[in-house]
Amino acid sequence: VRALVADDDTASRLLLQKVLTKWGYDVVMASGGEEAWKILTGDNAPGLAVLDWMMPELDGVEVCRRVRALDMSSPPYLILLTSRGDKQDIATGLEAGAADYVQKPFDHDELRARLLVGRRFAELNRKLLDTQRELRRQALTDPLTHIMNRRAILMRLGEEMARAPRQGLPLSIGVLDIDHFKSVNDEYGHAGGDFVLQSVVDRALKALRPYDALGRIGGEEFLIVMPGVGPRDAEIVLERLRKIVRVTPMAVQGQEVTVTVSIGGAVSEGESMDDLLHRADDALYRAKGSGRDLVVMAPRDAEGADPVVETSTKATSPGGD
Amino acid sequence: VFDEKVLLNLLEGDRESAAEIAGQYLDDVPGQVTRLLEAIECGDSTLLRERAHLLKGASASVGAEAMRYCAADLEKRAVVGSLSSQEKRGLLAELEHQFNLLMALVEEKGGLM
Numbered sequence: 509v510r511a512l513v514a515d516d517d518t519a520s521r522l523l524l525q526k527v528l529t530k531w532g533y534d535v536v537m538a539s540g541g542e543e544a545w546k547i548l549t550g551d552n553a554p555g556l557a558v559l560d561w562m563m564p565e566l567d568g569v570e571v572c573r574r575v576r577a578l579d580m581s582s583p584p585y586l587i588l589l590t591s592r593g594d595k596q597d598i599a600t601g602l603e604a605g606a607a608d609y610v611q612k613p614f615d616h617d618e619l620r621a622r623l624l625v626g627r628r629f630a631e632l633n634r635k636l637l638d639t640q641r642e643l644r645r646q647a648l649t650d651p652l653t654h655i656m657n658r659r660a661i662l663m664r665l666g667e668e669m670a671r672a673p674r675q676g677l678p679l680s681i682g683v684l685d686i687d688h689f690k691s692v693n694d695e696y697g698h699a700g701g702d703f704v705l706q707s708v709v710d711r712a713l714k715a716l717r718p719y720d721a722l723g724r725i726g727g728e729e730f731l732i733v734m735p736g737v738g739p740r741d742a743e744i745v746l747e748r749l750r751k752i753v754r755v756t757p758m759a760v761q762g763q764e765v766t767v768t769v770s771i772g773g774a775v776s777e778g779e780s781m782d783d784l785l786h787r788a789d790d791a792l793y794r795a796k797g798s799g800r801d802l803v804v805m806a807p808r809d810a811e812g813a814d815p816v817v818e819t820s821t822k823a824t825s826p827g828g829d
Numbered sequence: 830v831f832d833e834k835v836l837l838n839l840l841e842g843d844r845e846s847a848a849e850i851a852g853q854y855l856d857d858v859p860g861q862v863t864r865l866l867e868a869i870e871c872g873d874s875t876l877l878r879e880r881a882h883l884l885k886g887a888s889a890s891v892g893a894e895a896m897r898y899c900a901a902d903l904e905k906r907a908v909v910g911s912l913s914s915q916e917k918r919g920l921l922a923e924l925e926h927q928f929n930l931l932m933a934l935v936e937e938k939g940g941l942m
Contacts, residue, residue: 522850522853612886
């Protein structure tokens with residue numbers, strides 16, 4: 509545990525350094541309040557601090573007050589030092605933000621015990637923060653595929669939609685659906701279906717750039733958010749994604765299975781999130797209707813509602829019978 | 830004058846570290862006392878209070894008990910307010926006396942520890 513010792517008296521500082529080091533603390537020293545404040549608010553800040561009450565410039569109580577005013581998520585445990593018999597009001601120090609106080613001359617057992625309390629507090633606080641972080645992660649992650657869940661990817665889309673016009677950059681999305689997923693489930697069971705979902709995600713991540721985002725928004729439906737990608741490149745990226753899934757068969761329960769996906773893409777035109785998603789959904793619907801294993805881009809405003817721009821590599825035979 | 834148990838208890842019998850800290854205290858004490866004497870002479874009670882407090886803290890930490898009480902007394906007087914010239918003389922004499930006692934002990938033992 510890192511511990512800060514702040515005292516303007518060199519001998520007291522040296523004494524605390526020696527004692528705390530003996531007890532296994534990693535000691536950082538400050539000779540005044542300003543220096544202590546810098547250390548407590550700097551990188552790798554100690555979780556525990558012993559501050560002399562009276563120091564020139566910035567005293568221990570003021571350091572406590574300032575640290576408290578910061579309202580940090582993991583505040584350091586602050587112990588004030590007073591001399592026995594001092595008239596200073598202990599309540600003032602505690603109200604200012606100190607967690608505890610000790611008196612000079614130090615009593616071995618008491619100092620050790622009070623530091624232990626601080627250490628325990630710092631550890632509890634760290635565990636609490638870890639738990640909080642883990643719960644937040646779980647709340648935003650799809651447990652099966654470990655990518656963003658619906659909530660998280662829609663949040664990301666909202667952020668990117670707010671950012672794009674600010675930075676004057678385009679933004680595109682794609683809604684991806686696995687073709688005939690129901691029959692995969694029927695044939696290979698849910699375990700097989702889950703494996704296919706994971707495998708599609710693995711392949712999709714390979715086709716995307718690090719700053720693209722992929723999230724699972726439904727059973728076999730995924731949303732791709734591509735910041736900085738405009739009409740020229742959106743279909744290129746989505747095509748790459750469609751192809752990589754198609755050309756890499758999956759070993760589902762010992763059998764090689766080729767899975768395909770249909771994707772509806774849309775380039776943001778500054779509309780609402782619902783409208784943008786709706787256009788991409790419409791495009792996906794057309795991709796499904798046109799034979800699947802296709803990328804279909806939603807028409808852009810200038811092009812009107814029709815015709816649908818198809819980017820399939822499949823040849824469409826004219827006429828037929 | 831000096832209670833070596835204060836440092837030794839805290840340092841769990843580590844005499845070497847205790848000697849180092851006592852040495853640090855001895856390095857600091859003449860300067861602290863000199864500045865305190867100056868503060869008494871010029872009659873600045875804020876300065877007196879600060880400097881007395883520093884000496885009190887240092888003396889308390891290492892177990893220089895007599896010096897600690899002397900400094901605590903000075904700090905208390907400073908809080909009360911200005912000093913008469915007779916009070917000043919008395920305090921100066923007491924502080925110098927305590928300093929001399931400490932130094933005599935150091936000379937006799939060849940250090941505090």
